[in-house]
Amino acid sequence: MTRLYRFARNLPAGILMLVTLALPLVVQGGGVPMPDVPKAKRHYSADSECVAPVDEMRKNHMEYILHQRDETMHRGIRTPQFALEECINCHVPENTEVRAGNPEHFCSSCHTYAAVKVDCFQCHADRPVKQTNFHPLTSGRMPHHGSDISNNQESLSEETLLVLTNQGGKEE
């Protein structure tokens, strides 16, 4: 009898609690659409879509990136599998105007939804940079030679000779 009485007494409170808990679910389901995550450019391998199973990457990508960060920074290990650069190369289109912070950006699409702030792109490139811009063979020559590289070489070697002959204490 007492048990029944207690149940009846607590019933309104219980219903109220259930409704309160369920309310955000209803609002969320209707108000905030699921993120539209842009597709990757290619599959990592024939067997695997991403560098690790997709579920695993969705859940734990930050751990992989963080680990790789320290390995690269302090030990000079630059393997591409979990490199942030490769994430961007594969998941963000080239020459896009969409920058990090824009919900259309691959990273921001989910991070906006999950309300998790990322600060990677305060320093890191948020879109692919064409390899030709910093190819070891061209960098260092492009900016100051222009098109007439052969002409420059001629005059510069003379200049070098001048400098070399002047090293006996005379001013140039």
Next chain:
Amino acid sequence: MSEKQDNQLSRREFLSGSTAAAGLAVAPGVFLTLTAQAKPAGQPVSSENRWGMLIDSNKCANGCTSCVSACEQENGWGSANPTENKSSPEQKAQWIRKVTLRDKETGHVQSLPLMCQHCEHPPCVDVCPTGASFKRADGIVLVDKHICIGCRYCMMACPYKARSFIHEDLQDQLPHAPRGKGTVESCTLCVHRVDRDSDKAVPACAEACNSEGHRAMVFGDLKDPDSEISRELKNYGGEQIRADLGLNTGIRYRGI
């Protein structure tokens, strides 16, 4: 006469014998250095290398700034990153700068590039409160911007004025050279190149200097006795800037 010919013959024999012996001695040495230097991508850097550079200020041309512009292009600072546009010139990043010295008595003018000297005992590492400023096993001194709090103690401690602080929000950084507001940065000795191909890597500044024909900068492994830089230093020497501080810099100069 016949005795003299005999002498000559015996000398020739001796010489040819010795060169053959030297050839044998060099061949295994070359083979050994090749296997020792190549670092696979998954291997950590080791203290068996120490990267350094020898700069001959006699070969460095007055007025030439190709090393500086090459560094800008390679690492995306200065003219290569127009989003750093609000800072004053003194505030802007300067990973490498050309310094001109003029002897007041003789009027002799010298110029040389000055950047992080990659010290063996770096003062910037001593003073860093977070461990962001660190020296890698292979002697390259870097800033881990993930843990840099931007206190700038290292900038004060560096006797070479090699470090810069980023004062404003940046965009369009290069993937291999991340840089952003509130952190300190300096010359990395083009660490991304060194890590990718330690056998043939040359920093952008030295590459530009070579392509200009000056060849004032020699990059290499100070711990490898057969490297060009070690041979040059052994045969002709090289000086440290502020050697009195006992920092044992990885960048050495000649003609200063």
